[in-house]
Amino acid sequence: MESNMKTAGTMTLSYDGKTTELPVFSGTHGPKVVDFRKFYSETDLFTFDPGFTSTASCESQITFIDGDEGILLYRGIPIEQLAEKSTFLEVAYLLLHGELPNADQAEAFNGSITRHTMVHEQLKNFYNGFRRDAHPMAIMVGVVGALSAFYHDSTDINDPIQRRIASHRMIAKMPTIAAMAYKYSIGQPFVFPHNDLDYTENFMRMCFAVPAEEYSVNPILADALDKIFILHMDHEQNASTSTVRLAGSSGANPFACIAAGIASLWGPAHGGANEAALNMLEEIGTPDRIPHFIDRAKDKNDPFRLMGFGHRVYKNYDPRAKVMQKACHEVLNALGIKDDPLFEVARELERIALSDGYFIEKKLYPNIDFYSGITLKALGFPTDMFTVLFALARTVGWIAQWSEMVEDDSQKIGRPRQIYTGAAARDYVSIGKR
Numbered sequence: 001m002e003s004n005m006k007t008a009g010t011m012t013l014s015y016d017g018k019t020t021e022l023p024v025f026s027g028t029h030g031p032k033v034v035d036f037r038k039f040y041s042e043t044d045l046f047t048f049d050p051g052f053t054s055t056a057s058c059e060s061q062i063t064f065i066d067g068d069e070g071i072l073l074y075r076g077i078p079i080e081q082l083a084e085k086s087t088f089l090e091v092a093y094l095l096l097h098g099e100l101p102n103a104d105q106a107e108a109f110n111g112s113i114t115r116h117t118m119v120h121e122q123l124k125n126f127y128n129g130f131r132r133d134a135h136p137m138a139i140m141v142g143v144v145g146a147l148s149a150f151y152h153d154s155t156d157i158n159d160p161i162q163r164r165i166a167s168h169r170m171i172a173k174m175p176t177i178a179a180m181a182y183k184y185s186i187g188q189p190f191v192f193p194h195n196d197l198d199y200t201e202n203f204m205r206m207c208f209a210v211p212a213e214e215y216s217v218n219p220i221l222a223d224a225l226d227k228i229f230i231l232h233m234d235h236e237q238n239a240s241t242s243t244v245r246l247a248g249s250s251g252a253n254p255f256a257c258i259a260a261g262i263a264s265l266w267g268p269a270h271g272g273a274n275e276a277a278l279n280m281l282e283e284i285g286t287p288d289r290i291p292h293f294i295d296r297a298k299d300k301n302d303p304f305r306l307m308g309f310g311h312r313v314y315k316n317y318d319p320r321a322k323v324m325q326k327a328c329h330e331v332l333n334a335l336g337i338k339d340d341p342l343f344e345v346a347r348e349l350e351r352i353a354l355s356d357g358y359f360i361e362k363k364l365y366p367n368i369d370f371y372s373g374i375t376l377k378a379l380g381f382p383t384d385m386f387t388v389l390f391a392l393a394r395t396v397g398w399i400a401q402w403s404e405m406v407e408d409d410s411q412k413i414g415r416p417r418q419i420y421t422g423a424a425a426r427d428y429v430s431i432g433k434r
Helices: 039-043 079-085 088-097 103-115 121-128 136-150 160-186 199-208 219-231 239-248 254-265 273-284 287-298 319-334 341-353 357-362 368-379 383-406
Strands: 006-015 018-026 063-066 071-074
Touching: 018 039, 071 079, 071 088, 071 319, 079 219, 079 319, 088 103, 088 199, 088 219, 088 383, 103 160, 121 136, 121 160, 136 160, 136 254, 136 383, 160 199, 160 254, 160 383, 199 219, 219 319, 219 368, 219 383, 239 254, 239 383, 254 383, 273 287, 273 341, 273 368, 273 383, 287 341, 319 368, 341 368, 368 383
Parallel strands: none
Antiparallel strands: 006 018, 063 071
């Protein structure tokens, strides 16, 4: 990857009588960055940044977020436009190649993904080794990590052809693997892919069809799920994406890197947020109990938090939530859900959050997790499948980020430093003298 950073000046730092000048660069959007790559060698100092919240770990041309303005761009295109006008595979091509495909490119790419949706027959044996009540994410970590044992003809990261094949395989097989995890958990037979359906329709059929009868995909529901997938495809250098890049920096094969990303995504502070939001709605129970929980959320001494509101990055409205709100309401209307207590709680809580002065002042707007949790529940997915669906969508972003890292000559194996605060150097004491 050719660098697009531009020189923007220098920063002068002084410490202990020594002055150091550090280069400053600018990107297309966002804040300028200070180049600390030679900081340690020139000053014998480290920087201290827990969580890397003020550190750019890489240069990337894929996704841009402006949390203050509520902006999310995929390769420069606003997420709202892509979710409303595009399709999952078209956006996948965009993230992987940098531009939207023309008709011929789209046909070739879609055809390649479709031809890779089947999984190796022996892979089914992995599922039989898991308990029926195993969390689907545990299954996903194990099965995806094992893909390199079945497709070792595409694990050479130095071969661009093998990288492309591995990328297409993972995008294509992730819905099949996820649907198999779901079917296994409910004791139903696996449903194989159908090449006449598009990406999201195919996934829904593999999840909800049974051999005893024909299954017809509702286009409104499929469109909503397709939007969820697009909205979750990539989100800059978050925890799971950074994990994929860090694992990949060692030269690990792409299947192992994606498995590492899935494991990171499993954390409740990351991919489990929509499940937590739905659990909160179930805890509230009925609309008449909402004021009590609102009071608890406003009480600084109460540990209760309203899940699905506000965002660590987006200080104003989450741009993905605008799209998801509309899709959520379309799904509820299409299914005729009017008297379900959980959805009534969600509707009333949404109304209060968008009008209550406290929420407006604190900018605690409903985020994408609030709406996607409700939508996925209405579509028929159990809560323990929510993060699996997140992983399915984010696989595209992970692969794009991994590919970009592999092709970036400036990248090195990840090696964060630390400030050591343990015991000072001391001698060993024999056990009789302790």
